[in-house]
Amino acid sequence: MPEQSNDYRVVVFGAGGVGKSSLVLRFVKGTFRDTYIPTVEDTYRQVISCDKSVCTLQITDTTGSHQFPAMQRLSISKGHAFILVYSITSKQSLEELKPIYQQVLAIKGNVEAIPIMLVGNKSDETQREVETKDGEAQANQWKCAFMETSAKTNHNVTELFQELLNLDKKRNMSLNIDGKRSGKQSRAERLKGKCSVM
Amino acid sequence: MRRTDRRTVPASTYTVQGGRQDCTCVTIRMLQSPTNTTLPTSSNFPASHKVNSDHHHNDMQAYWREVRSIEEEKEGQEEEDEEERHSMDEVEMEEAWLKEAGLFFLVSGITSSEASLPLPEAVISTLTHQQAAIVRTRLDNYNETLRKRNRQPLRDVRDIFAESEDKSAELCPSSSPHSADFPPGRYHITTKTIRRSAHRARPHFVFEDQLTDHPSCSSLKAPQANTNPSSPVLSSPPPACHWRQVDWLLQDTPYSEGVAEHRHSSTCWDCQSFQGDLRGKLQFVPVIPSNGLTCVDDLSPRDLTRLGFISHIELTTFLLALGVQTKRTRPSRTKAQDGAVFGVTLKSLLESDKKKFPGTKIPIVFQKLLSILEQSGLQMEGILRVPASVARLKYLRKELDRNPEVFDWSAVRQVDAAGLLKLFIRELPTPLLTYTHLPTFSSVMGISSELHQVQALQLLTLLLPEVHRETLKALLVFLRKVVSHQDQNRMSLWNVSMVMAPNLFPQCNHGKRHSPAKQREEIEVAVGGAQLIQLMIQYQDLLWTVPNFLLTQVRQLNQASDQKQLSLSRTRMYLLKKKKNQNDGNRITKLCEGVIQVHAPQHTKVSMAIQLEEQTTAKDVTARFEGQNSPPQRLYEVGGNICERRLHPDCPLMEVYKVNPCCDWLIKPGHVSPSTSGELNSHL
Numbered sequence: 001m002p003e004q005s006n007d008y009r010v011v012v013f014g015a016g017g018v019g020k021s022s023l024v025l026r027f028v029k030g031t032f033r034d035t036y037i038p039t040v041e042d043t044y045r046q047v048i049s050c051d052k053s054v055c056t057l058q059i060t061d062t063t064g065s066h067q068f069p070a071m072q073r074l075s076i077s078k079g080h081a082f083i084l085v086y087s088i089t090s091k092q093s094l095e096e097l098k099p100i101y102q103q104v105l106a107i108k109g110n111v112e113a114i115p116i117m118l119v120g121n122k123s124d125e126t127q128r129e130v131e132t133k134d135g136e137a138q139a140n141q142w143k144c145a146f147m148e149t150s151a152k153t154n155h156n157v158t159e160l161f162q163e164l165l166n167l168d169k170k171r172n173m174s175l176n177i178d179g180k181r182s183g184k185q186s187r188a189e190r191l192k193g194k195c196s197v198m
Numbered sequence: 199m200r201r202t203d204r205r206t207v208p209a210s211t212y213t214v215q216g217g218r219q220d221c222t223c224v225t226i227r228m229l230q231s232p233t234n235t236t237l238p239t240s241s242n243f244p245a246s247h248k249v250n251s252d253h254h255h256n257d258m259q260a261y262w263r264e265v266r267s268i269e270e271e272k273e274g275q276e277e278e279d280e281e282e283r284h285s286m287d288e289v290e291m292e293e294a295w296l297k298e299a300g301l302f303f304l305v306s307g308i309t310s311s312e313a314s315l316p317l318p319e320a321v322i323s324t325l326t327h328q329q330a331a332i333v334r335t336r337l338d339n340y341n342e343t344l345r346k347r348n349r350q351p352l353r354d355v356r357d358i359f360a361e362s363e364d365k366s367a368e369l370c371p372s373s374s375p376h377s378a379d380f381p382p383g384r385y386h387i388t389t390k391t392i393r394r395s396a397h398r399a400r401p402h403f404v405f406e407d408q409l410t411d412h413p414s415c416s417s418l419k420a421p422q423a424n425t426n427p428s429s430p431v432l433s434s435p436p437p438a439c440h441w442r443q444v445d446w447l448l449q450d451t452p453y454s455e456g457v458a459e460h461r462h463s464s465t466c467w468d469c470q471s472f473q474g475d476l477r478g479k480l481q482f483v484p485v486i487p488s489n490g491l492t493c494v495d496d497l498s499p500r501d502l503t504r505l506g507f508i509s510h511i512e513l514t515t516f517l518l519a520l521g522v523q524t525k526r527t528r529p530s531r532t533k534a535q536d537g538a539v540f541g542v543t544l545k546s547l548l549e550s551d552k553k554k555f556p557g558t559k560i561p562i563v564f565q566k567l568l569s570i571l572e573q574s575g576l577q578m579e580g581i582l583r584v585p586a587s588v589a590r591l592k593y594l595r596k597e598l599d600r601n602p603e604v605f606d607w608s609a610v611r612q613v614d615a616a617g618l619l620k621l622f623i624r625e626l627p628t629p630l631l632t633y634t635h636l637p638t639f640s641s642v643m644g645i646s647s648e649l650h651q652v653q654a655l656q657l658l659t660l661l662l663p664e665v666h667r668e669t670l671k672a673l674l675v676f677l678r679k680v681v682s683h684q685d686q687n688r689m690s691l692w693n694v695s696m697v698m699a700p701n702l703f704p705q706c707n708h709g710k711r712h713s714p715a716k717q718r719e720e721i722e723v724a725v726g727g728a729q730l731i732q733l734m735i736q737y738q739d740l741l742w743t744v745p746n747f748l749l750t751q752v753r754q755l756n757q758a759s760d761q762k763q764l765s766l767s768r769t770r771m772y773l774l775k776k777k778k779n780q781n782d783g784n785r786i787t788k789l790c791e792g793v794i795q796v797h798a799p800q801h802t803k804v805s806m807a808i809q810l811e812e813q814t815t816a817k818d819v820t821a822r823f824e825g826q827n828s829p830p831q832r833l834y835e836v837g838g839n840i841c842e843r844r845l846h847p848d849c850p851l852m853e854v855y856k857v858n859p860c861c862d863w864l865i866k867p868g869h870v871s872p873s874t875s876g877e878l879n880s881h882l
Binding site for chain 1: 795802806
């Protein structure tokens with residue numbers, strides 16, 4: 001399938017079992033499952049508004065294992081924005097993000113303009129290993145944004161994606177296509193969007 | 199008008215009846231004499247019908263009764279069939295043959311701009327030695343006949359076949375048609391294609407003692423793994439049982455490869471299993487798992503066209519290897535009919551139906567008749583056999599022809615529907631089995647083993663035009679339903695076959711007196727035709743299955759023609775390259791061994807990479823895309839060395855990945871509308 005040029009691609013990285021797929025599924029489908037099925041690579045599509053027109057948000061959920069380094073490189077080079085997920089119940093999972101961050105840095109060169117979000121997932125869990133301030137400190141060091149989420153309780157999930165889109169200063173993106181605007185207006189805008197595509 | 203006029207002309211009823219009675223007498227006589235060689239051997243006869251000759255008598259009566267009612271119905275019509283279908287002249291015949299083999303370019307010299315047609319070189323490079331030898335002889339004949347008429351052949355055989363003269367002479371079937379020692383390699387030209395097992399032993403057959411005890415996947419693979427050609431398969435006698443697995447579908451060996459011995463001696467393994475010690479009724483058992491098998495409608499039109507070319511060459515090779523002659527006849531001119539239903543080709547009926555129902559594959563009238571019969575006729579005693587009143591049929595036909603839109607279907611009784619159904623089939627300007635292929639169907643009757651008959655029928659159905667194949671399929675499904683209700687309707691498999699045979703295999707001049715030889719021939723056709731229909735009803739599921747070797751050859755053909763086309767045009771190469779670069783699926787597949795990327799453009803989850811394991815099936819993949827209430831999805835193999843193929847839910851993906859590593863994997867709803875498949879084809 002040829003890629004569409006107006007796709008905005010978000011790639012989710014993180015160690016195995018931190019809840020990457022759960023976050024994505026909660027966001028895309030609004031569901032949560034307790035079972036664990038290891039992912040190789042899944043891509044989801046969501047329609048969002050971008051610069052007053054409609055575009056596709058493509059979310060790529062990657063593997064937590066290190067089996068496919070070539071695939072990882074490919075997704076980094078294709079991605080526009082990145083979500084780095086660790087589990088607050090595992091210090092190790094935060095450690096494992098470091099080589100991934102380094103790789104993003106190596107492939108993208110300058111990460112200043114690239115939206116990156118560090119996410120501490122499983123915030124509903126009580127057996128915490130990583131304190132919120134540790135996560136914040138790491139984010140500061142990497143000059144990226146930070147947020148704690150729970151896919152299970154649906155805490156901060158939509159906010160995470162909206163915030164990530166806000167980080168992109170080159171585009172004006174929103175998860176809501178119609179939302180607050182009146183139907184008439186949005187229809188006109190959608191038409192305008194179509195024209196610009198053509 | 200002309201038609202009704204003809205009907206009113208008093209017919210020579212005496213001749214008609216006399217002729218029929220004659221035939222019946224001959225039938226009895228011949229069936230009673232076991233020494234008569236012109237009749238099919240008793241082993242070919244269904245077991246239940248050879249208990250005593252009285253049965254045959256009754257059985258054949260049913261056939262001739264049907265013939266007579268057909269005759270009555272078209273009484274007074276001129277017999278124009280005979281003159282129309284005289285045999286074709288040789289040039290035409292060879293030309294038609296080459297055209298059907300996808301080699302029309304060789305005789306026309308016109309390069310087809312249509313991308314769907316492969317280059318002849320590509321076709322030929324795909325063939326086995328025997329298949330290529332057939333093409334060679336055909337081309338030789340064609341050029342020879344052209345020369346006789348002082349016309350310059352466009353292509354010399356040597357342009358096509360690069361081998362040295364002496365080597366090819368050895369391959370030529372005219373010199374030593376089917377010598378026991380085959381040339382070492384099966385394929386006559388070595389191409390860099392996906393041939394993974396060029397040297398495979400003769401097919402091994404798995405026999406099952408019980409229907410319930412199906413072999414596991416591993417037991418099927420076991421004989422394939424034993425590829426040592428020297429290991430004598432015939433050393434141990436087959437266990438005597440009456441169930442025969444249809445595992446030949448899974449073999450990579452063309453049918454024509456296995457039957458060389460058939461002709462020379464009785465050692466043909468396939469036939470032995472029939473005519474040996476088991477005289478009982480043999481049943482083919484579907485292979486379980488039906489994993490890698492492909493149905494005809496799983497393939498894209500482009501692949502089907504190419505499959506047809508190979509199947510056509512293979513069928514000719516197969517029949518020649520079996521020593522069966524095929525007489526070709528000129529396709530009849532279509533008689534112009536003014537009605538809207540009867541006497542209209544299936545193709546034009548379907549075209550007009552498609553305007554209203556885009557997804558239709560079978561003419562609506564035909565579907566309607568079948569559904570009336572299925573709703574109310576299955577339990578009726580003697581359904582299909584009991585004739586409707588001629589006058590009533592005439593009336594209904596006129597009404598339907600006038601305007602099928604406003605036709606009152608509720609007035610049609612089961613008997614009428616059965617009559618109309620048979621009439622519809624008989625009145626088709628191009629018969630259901632088509633003029634092109636009817637002679638071949640007839641020659642299949644001459645094959646002595648039921649197994650080879652089924653195999654030939656399978657190759658033949660692949661050659662039928664789509665609407666004919668789909669209509670035949672619907673008819674056979676219905677006939678099987680009739681048979682399944684035989685407790686109520688008393689229509690056994692043999693009864694149904696006999697009633698349908700005269701409708702599907704049109705015979706001309708029944709009513710006239712003939713020489714004994716001609717009469718004997720007619721009876722042969724009668725019995726043979728009914729037997730073919732019987733096989734087709736019984737093993738219909740096999741008919742729509744594409745044998746693996748054909749699919750393998752199509753893959754080779756696609757690959758070979760892609761390579762040829764690549765070397766042909768630089769621009770095209772550039773375009774192809776560009777397309778490939780856009781393709782992420784291929785990139786990931788290339789990056790990671792055993793990982794495929796599955797695309798689902800119509801889903802929220804647009805793509806998924808999955809690590810293939812030996813047991814991963816298509817079902818496993820589609821399950822990860824289906825929601826709770828989404829319609830069932832099917833996995834397709836697209837591109838690479840195939841245009842498009844829908845995969846069976848149980849299909850092991852590793853096998854597909856091995857034979858077509860560069861394909862894309864697509865998830866789509868189970869039934870593709872024609873428009874989407876068209877888009878896909880153009881996209882490719």
